[in-house]
Amino acid sequence: MARYAQADVIFVAQDGFKLAPARVRAYSFAKLVNQRGIRAEVLSFFDHLGAAEQGGPVAGLAEEEKLRLNLAAFEILSRNPRALLYVQKAGYHAIACLMAAARNGNRIVLDYDDYDLGSQPFRRIEPWLPSLKPEEFLARFAERAQACVASSRRILDLLAPFNPNTHLVHTVADRDVFNPGRRGDGRRRFGDSVNILWCGDVWGDIPMKDIVFGVDAFALVPSRIRHKARFHIIGFGRAWEELKRRLRQRHPDMDNLVFHEHIPPGEFGAVLNEMDIGVLPYADNAFNASKSPTKMFEYMLTKVAICATPVGEAVHCLEDGASILLGEGLEDFSARLATLIDDDDRRRAVAEAAYERALADYTLDAVGDRLTAIIRQAMAPDASAGPAGVPLETFMRQALGRRLAMPSREVALARGDLKAAAAAPDLAAVDPRRWSAPLLALLDWPGAARSEEVPEETLARIREAALRHRNAHRLRPRLRIAATERPDGPPCLGKLAASEDWEDPAWFAWAQRFKTNCGTFHVSAADNIADFEAVRDDELLNHVYSYFKRSRGTWERVHLLYGLDRLGLLDGTARMLAVSTAVDGFYLTLTEWVSCVDVLNIGADATARAERAAAGEMDTWLLKPRLFHRDRIAVHHGLSGARPEAAGERPWNAVLLLQDAIFDPAAGDVLAWADERLADGGVLAIMGRLRLDGGTDVAGLGPELAGDGLAALFARHTGFELLGGFDASLSDATLDRLVRTGAPGAENPHLVALTGDTLHASVVWFCRKTGPTAPGGWARLAAALRA
Incomplete structure (x- = not known):
């Protein structure tokens, strides 16, 4: 261990050389500064201290082992009080560095390369030492570090408020390993097709969903083009075997999808010389947006053309159409991928432009001088050197009337909103979405001033502003629906969207089921985590139960499932028709609990979709990232061709109208046709919207239909009765979740929207067929609902 005692800089990494963060940001960075005259060593917990796990599976290490x-x-x-400690990640391993710094005064540089605030490395200890919670730990760590080094612009923006001495250094590639020198050699390993590649650690939900998206996009490429290519996936990790199983089940006939087991990093330069296209199919989430994907820089240096979604550093480092092709959404991404497969010249031009860009800025040599300067500055002498009572989470849970524990991310976001408000020069100009029920609960907590380091008078001023400027306070005077209290008991079948529905056990159980999709990979006993149930429950709280995850889209679909279940239609025997104007994962999800789902597309693109399906191409209506049974679903596009028919003596048990299909001009005709094929006593379930203020900028139910008005309308025109009453209550917590259509943030989770000058919210209701509907009745009903 003498080498560590003599080092000027010690790069301390949680992971080993096998994983890109440690390989590049510890081992390669140490190589760079050694070349520039600073003696550097690497201490890897996995490679040198015998840690049993690295990457995502470190969550499975017992906390006692992490402390050891x-x-x-x-x-x-x-043993080296003068060494600068370059800490790669703010993970469990950082404790040793902070202990050394506390004893000897070592200076520290924090290198942060992945958004991992949900990792909770010391989850069981957190209640006793709240400063170990990831958000608090990162903030305090960054504040006290001599400097911070961020791998991406998103991470830079995260760290800079805590430490102004924060720098951007990408996770670049080593030209000694990654270069196009062997591109002209024969392709002995992967063959002469147009080779497409995804590679990496399949550690859980996020990469699984991304890979499924990439393969679905490949499946969507026209077959005459797709047959020129082979899609290679080189992977490893805790979800690797499950990924292979799910993709083989999802695309059983795709013979040009090839899986390869892990290939050592030292061999990867040769691998990439046999690849033509590298895909970065990242979903837009905090983790992916914060990535500095090493594979992107490796692709660039080996002249592998890149097809990516417009997420993260790809947008900033490369130029769409010149050095990369960016596709937003499945069909757009598929079209860009098809271009690169089919057009050899275009593919080579894109790869060449990215290569030139990499040589200029994105190699180890290109960042070496800048990184060394950051470290030298951090090593330089500093001339200036010389709540009580109820815990916050318990208090917030009680204040908000929550059934389950407060999600840690929800508490952290409320704290972030408080910090932003405290720093704002004008509270009236603060984004109204920050004024939330969780923030108000935090402001009322007796320990807030001491814990959050905000003076009491500032807290009082912020609370007054929150009450005055929150969306619920501003919007309630314009509502034209009658003010009603939420009924006691379980959620009504017919109702407006409500944040409070997440508190009902039966309703929330369906939220858990619905949020499971083809990319979901829950922690389980197989991960060898002693208290894996607690880890799984924390994930559930943060990703499903959190106030900031409650959204219109989730509510609509979960409430449909909840209502169908209460009506006894999800026991595996029911047959259903789903009518929609757009692709929706709901009808795929339904196949888990019914025997047959017929889907009717009445959207504007139905004819084009029908032509594509008739030509034998992949039907995009089957490509939402949902687990489903292919043998239980049939999709029909358009009203002019053959429509789905209830089978023989087994009519449909339920007809579902999704995606505002009820407001489509064809709704009356479709309902009349479907009514004839719906069993006596069958159910009609409708997803739509209600115009809360009577505005006319969007199609929707008028405010007068909230409550008894809707039941009367069905009784007047049809042989159907509204089931379970109608709950038109609208809480402050629901109204606060507002977005303005077309404005920045419009895609954020929300429950209420403002389109033009019309305020509207989602509504779902259920009706039962009790008798025949007179001719023209459905047309009159549809017209009345659109009025």
């Missing part, structure tokens, strides 16, 4: 490893590292680090 930290003590072992501390023994090494504490």
Whole structure:
């Protein structure tokens, strides 16, 4: 261990050389500064101290083992009081560095490369030491570090408020390993097709969903083009075997989808010389948007053309159409991928432009001087050197009337909103979405001033502003629906969207089921985590139960499932028709609990979709990222061709109208036709919207239909009765979740929207067929609902 005692800089990494963060940002960065005259060593918890896991699976390490490893590292680090400690990630391993710095005064540089605030490395200890919670730990760590190094612009924006001495250094590639020197050699390993590649650690939900998206996009490429290519996936990780199983089940006939087991990093330069296209099919989430994808820089240096979604550093480092092709959404991404497969010249031009860009800015040599300067500055002498009572989470849970524990991310976001408000020069100009029920609960907590380091008078001023400027306060005077209290008991079948529905056990159980999709990979006993149930429950709280995850789209579909279940239609025997104007994952989800789902597309693109399906191409209506049974679903496009028919003596048990189909001009005709094929006593379930203020900028139910008006309308025109009453209550917590259509943030989770000058919210209701509908009745009903 003498080498550590003599080092000027020690790069301390949680992971080993196998994973890109440690390989590049510890081992390669150490190589760079060694070349520039600073003696550097790497201490890897996985490679040198015997940690049993690295990457995502470190969550499975017992906290006792993490503490033991930290003590072992501390023994090494504490012997060199003059070394700068370059800490790669703010993970469990950082404790040893902070202990060494506390004993000897070592300076620290924090290198942060992945958005991992949900990782909770010391989850069981957090209640006793709240400063170990990831958000608080990162903030305090960044504030006290001599400098911070961020891998992406999103991470830069995250760290800069805590430490102005924050710098951007990408996770670039090594030209000694990654270069196009062998591109002209024969392709002995992967063949002469147009080779497409995804590679990496399949550690859980996020990469699984991304890969499924990429393969679905490949399946959508016209077959005459797709047959020129082979889609290679080189992977490893805890979800790898499950990914292979799901993709083989999802695309059983795709013989040009090839899986390869892990290939060592030292061999990857040769691998990429046999690849033509590299895909970065990242969904737009905090983790992906924060990535500095090493594989992107490796692709660039080996002249592999890149097809990506417009997420993260690809947008900033490369130029769409010149050095990369960006596709937003499945069909757009598929079209860009098809271009690169089919057009050899275009593919080579894109790869060449990216290669030139990489040589200029994105190699280890290109960042070496800048990184060394950051480290030298951090090593330089500093001339200036010389709540009580109820815990916050418990208080917030009680204040908000929550059934389950407060999600840690929800608490962190409320704290972030408080910090932003405290720093705002004009509280009236603060984004109204920050004024939320969780923030108000935090402001009322007796320990807020001491814990959040905000003076009491500032807290009082912020609370007054929150009450005055929150969306609910501004919007309630314009409502034209009658003010009603939420009925006691379980959620009504017919109702407006409500944040409070997440508190009902039966309703929330369906939210859990619905949020499971083809990219979901829950922690389980197989991960060898002693208390994996607690980890799984924390994930559930943060990703499903959190106030900031409650959204219109989730509510609409979960409430449909909840209502169908209450009506006894999800026991596996029912047959259903789903009518929609757009692609929707709901009808796919239904196949988990019914025997047959017929889908009718009445959207504007139905004819084009029908032609594509008739030509034998992949039907995009089957490509939402949902687990489903192909043998239980049939999709029909358009009203002019053959429509789905209830089978023989088994009519449909339910007809569902999704995606505002009820307001489509063809709704009356479709309902009349479907009514004839719906069983006596069958159910009609409708998803739509209600115009809360009577505006006319969107199609929707008028405010007068909230409540008894809707039941009367069905009784007047049809042989159907409204089931379970109608709950038109609208809480402040629901009204606060507002977005303005077309404005920045319009896609954020929300429950209420403002389109033009019309305020509207989602509504779902259920009716039962009790008798025949007179001729023309459905047309009159549809017209009345659109009025």
